[in-house]
Amino acid sequence: METMHYHRPASVADAVKLAGQHGDDKILAGGQSTLPSVRLGLLAPTGWIDLAGITELQGLCMDGNNVVIGAMTMHAAVAASKDVQSRIPALAHLAGGIGDRQVRNRGTIGGSLANNDPAACYPAAVLGLGATIQTDRRKIAADDYFKGLYETALAAGEIITAVHFPVPAKAAYVKFKQPASRFALVGVFVAQTASGVRVAVTGAGPGVFRVKALEDRLGAKFAPESCDGVSVPAAGLNTDLHASADYRAHLITVLAKRAVAAAA
């Protein structure tokens, strides 16, 4: 085991400063993807900047018509939040289905979004609800944030501080689990929002994406049968041990239909 240094700043400002000083250090925001990567030898950071001691990054609040979730809020806290359960039940449900109990009590929303695993659940909610990502220096709209496989709009050393979710009229998330890892083989988040219907898909491609064909149909009529006959192209979708691209494409429509039924 290599020796690493470990920082535990008490404020976002200190964390940003440390990140600037130690460019090869890894920011630790729960560590549910990062630490296994280190154990598998896929990642060898020089040190850690652990955000767990920054109280301003934790907790939930309402801000007008937005649910605001601090970046270091754990999945279990989001799932258990009465505010989230009553305003955006789909989000509470999604958070309660991430990983297992242990992961949900360590993993954080900010950590998940900064990592942007192509099969993670949170990106589907953020993109599906048209949320806004607040960082130490700016606000980033969901549509501008996700840049593909493990890539985001975050600059080096930029730290997510909170996520603003506008409360939708209706929303639901349906996750089809990869049988072994139980990550999303395909996960579809459907929401009827002030700015229209949004359909976000995780697990199927190199990163979360929206499906315009489904959004158009559902925008005209937000009902399960609107999904019928929508054929999502398989091109560009993932093929792996657990599913072919055409199976994933097929599942997107099936799951979208079920999500709409659940949202209604």
Next chain:
Amino acid sequence: MNDPKAGFIGKSVERKEDFRFLSGSGQYTDDITLPRQSYGYFVRSPHAHAKIRGIDTAAAAKADGVLGVFTGKDMAGVGGLPCGWQINNLDGTPMKEPKHSVLAEGKVCYVGDHVALVVAETAAQAKAAANLVDVDYEILPAVVDTATADQAKTAVHDIAPNNVCYVWGCGDKAATDAAFTKAAHVTKLHFANNRLIPNAIEPRAANAAYDRAGDSYTLYVSNQNPHVERLLMTAFVLGLPEHKVRVVAPDVGGGFGSKIYLYAEETALVWASKRIGRPIKWTAERSESFLSDAHGRDHVSTVELALDKNGKFLALRVHTTANMGAYLSTFASCIPTILYATLLAGQYTTPAIYCEVKAVFTNTAPVDAYRGAGRPEATYVVERIVETAARELKIDPAELRRRNFIKTFPYATPVGLTYDTGDYDATLTRAIELADVKGFAARKAESTKKGLLRGLGYSCYIEACGLAPSNIAGALGARAGLFEAGEVRVHPTGKVTVFTGSHSHGQGHETTFAQVVADRLGIPLDDVDIQHGDTGKVLFGMGTYGSRSIAVGGTAIMKAIDKVVAKGRKIAAHLLEASEADIEFANGEFRVAGTDRKKAFAEVSLAAYVPHNYPLDKLEPGLNENAFYDPTNFTYPAGSYVCEVEVDPETGVVRIDRFAACDDFGNVINPMIVEGQVHGGLAQGIGQALLEHGIYNEDGQLVTGSYMDYAMPRADDLPKFTVETAKGTPCTHNPLGVKGCGEAGAIGSPAAVINAITDALSHMGVTDVPMPATPHTVWKTIRAATRV
């Protein structure tokens, strides 16, 4: 639960070992740290098939904390890891047995093959230094696919140029072929039995220490049969004196077969411990377990069943190719032969059976016994083809089975076994009741309304357990005996320590065996302790596998108890001044028949150790007896399983709605433990049917090498099981009338699940779904069937 008056056999006594396990006070191999402990780490091949041009260990040897680096060259004088069963080809020539070097010599044959051992002060230092071992590989093409290995251009081993280890046959080929020419109907299927990776919760581990004073060794190892481990290691590999090596298998967290074998790791540690002069510990990381534990199953079979116009089975013909992996593991050769083809009669009177098995080498991890070992594969063959034939003939699958059930016993099958007893109608009838098959049509209609497809599948399995009559096994190629040993040590106060050669790694022997002893001696359960897993304590043992522990190990203990009671009668006769013939033993008391003159068990044991008033001229003092028991036949647990599934045709998801099992295990010692064994077996069998699959890509890389890609069954993948043990037909040839229950669930369930799925899809013309029937696989099957 401690009072002997009511007896202990047949009682769901809580497990004595559970306090230890549930309170975290178990002692597993990795928990044992010895004075001056050092740590080993294995350099493993990253390639499936490669020549080793050279190994440079200089940098590793100089790394921090390193005590030694060893390669195959250092161990060149050492023997290969042996295979314990010789299978002969159809022409009588023996199977091909390539040397299985402890550390690779000149060549590696699978990803994970052992190339070097690095020993250091800490585990982290050993691992870091292992990265500095520079191996110069010349990569060779890999042979991976089971079905085509014999046509590959590359040979895994020079001595087997077409990668064939053996071609073996069982049964009467001519009679079988002749029966097919007269058949009114022939059903044919071709399928694979998927490769499984065992995944015991405790990874393999070993800690080897050399004692200079005694020129002796102690090996702690996570293993199912320490005496066999010692015998194989000393006599066949390292050439050490057997009596100078003590092997301890302490608490072991599951084995399922994968810890029967002698592996390279512990062998290398024992050998190196003398060179280093310090104890060396190694504990597998989970990724090492995936790569290097012996895998299970991996067959490809073509199966044909011939029937007459009334649905009577005329003949069964099976051609199987079995993957041995890169080398022959300890019992690899007998799994797809002796433990497979001999079970192809199933529960039926099929008069002619022929099975031909081609075993092939590939550049994959060695394949050996895994829970059920050959019998799940046989049951899958028989029960899939029978169910398919019933559908083709439009006969109710349960009815077709009943028409062909064996009804008179003993019954000699055409594939070498003689079933002593059974009642297959009874278990099937009860399973049908438990499953509420009557209500199936109504449930199916409900499912249909929801757009879901419901199916029902049967599986009526039989297994040969209680391995095994040594003389029969020997005639079939076994290179070892298959008896068991036991010792009953009665202490002066009447407390009892029992030493058994059976090993418990989850089975609950410390409770079950104690129940047998306490019941027979009429003493409290707490007065009996069961000791196992240490060649320094237990006189001998063949270990635990093949559901043999209670049937063979338990019988050995029974025989030792008989000797204790016989001697106790002599002592009691003396104390009571009566004739030995008049002494009765019951309820923990030796009594002069028909009188109230008696001596308690503890009074007799005290007299044996304080022999003041004792027939010293005729009888030795002490009360300690041992016994060896070699069974006269296998035992034949059998049962019927009914699985009901709901398939979502849009996604391919299979949900097991209900699963009913009725097993005939003969007499049952502890129904709770037996039920737990069935649950565990069902979970593993359903795991095989729906989830688990060890997959190598064409380069021989294991692509399911972690829990991210290898799907283990979890609680929410499984239904609530309805499990019942039949009143049963006691085994006729052991005193407890027991048959064994450890593997039944894993043996019987895969066919029931796949039969249920194919039933749900049968209206589409689907006759087979490959295992594991993952959503993707089922969806593809549906799509292929419904595409016009």
